[in-house]
Amino acid sequence: KNEVEQSPQNLTAQEGEFITINCSYSVGISALHWLQQHPGGGIVSLFMLSSGKKKHGRLIATINIQEKHSSLHITASHPRDSAVYICAVRAAGNKLTFGGGTRVLVKP
Amino acid sequence: KAGVTQTPRYLIKTRGQQVTLSCSPISGHRSVSWYQQTPGQGLQFLFEYFSETQRNKGNFPGRFSGRQFSNSRSEMNVSTLELGDSALYLCASSLEGGVSYNEQFFGPGTRLTVL
Numbered sequence: 001k002n003e004v005e006q007s008p009q010n011l012t013a014q015e016g017e018f019i020t021i022n023c024s025y026s027v028g029i030s031a032l033h034w035l036q037q038h039p040g041g042g043i044v045s046l047f048m049l050s051s052g053k054k055k056h057g058r059l060i061a062t063i064n065i066q067e068k069h070s071s072l073h074i075t076a077s078h079p080r081d082s083a084v085y086i087c088a089v090r091a092a093g094n095k096l097t098f099g100g101g102t103r104v105l106v107k108p
Numbered sequence: 109k110a111g112v113t114q115t116p117r118y119l120i121k122t123r124g125q126q127v128t129l130s131c132s133p134i135s136g137h138r139s140v141s142w143y144q145q146t147p148g149q150g151l152q153f154l155f156e157y158f159s160e161t162q163r164n165k166g167n168f169p170g171r172f173s174g175r176q177f178s179n180s181r182s183e184m185n186v187s188t189l190e191l192g193d194s195a196l197y198l199c200a201s202s203l204e205g206g207v208s209y210n211e212q213f214f215g216p217g218t219r220l221t222v223l
Binding site for chain 2: 033035040041042043044045048086088095096097098099100101
């Protein structure tokens with residue numbers, strides 16, 4: 001079993017829909033990161049969380065440390081949100097361990 | 109501020125050769141981490157350097173090595189290349205190494221193809 005599991009693996013939404021991506025992990029962590037990767041490879045760090053909730057524009061990230069679970073929400077989705085979203089946890093040894101990613105396609 | 113830069117952006121090598129990739133962090137950042145991304149394994153941590161010292165290492169063979177210079181620029185080297193080393197190699201910099209709450213800024217990556 002992977003230390004970091006994401007669901008779903010793929011997601012297609014219509015423009016304007018609310019999107020949720022889930023991340024579950026099995027180890028104790030000090031921080032969780034949500035990353036966005038566009039075609040071509042560039043990665044952008046969206047959020048870094050150790051507790052609670054963070055919001056940036058139309059993006060909201062939450063984490064429940066007790067349940068070892070985090071969610072990334074995209075409100076009012078737009079075609080430019082089409083990308084791969086990756087969850088990563090910072091655990092023992094301070095290394096980042098990554099989930100498999102969720103490929104999101106938002107259709108106009 | 110300029111972002112993280114990586115050179116070269118694309119590289120084609122043959123099996124058995126060795127390769128050196130370079131990463132220049134954001135000015136003022138002292139920590140550089142390297143990652144490998146492949147379709148099969150996804151993103152995997154290679155190593156982290158802070159103040160010219162390797163602080164963390166992932167589960168990769170000794171053919172993968174790196175170093176960091178006094179100006180925080182980092183290089184990674186892969187010797188005796190194998191077909192399976194074909195991947196996107198990403199580096200990321202952050203202000204301080206070994207601290208939980210530091211955001212990482214990623215470079216555009218170097219796409220290595222081994223023939």
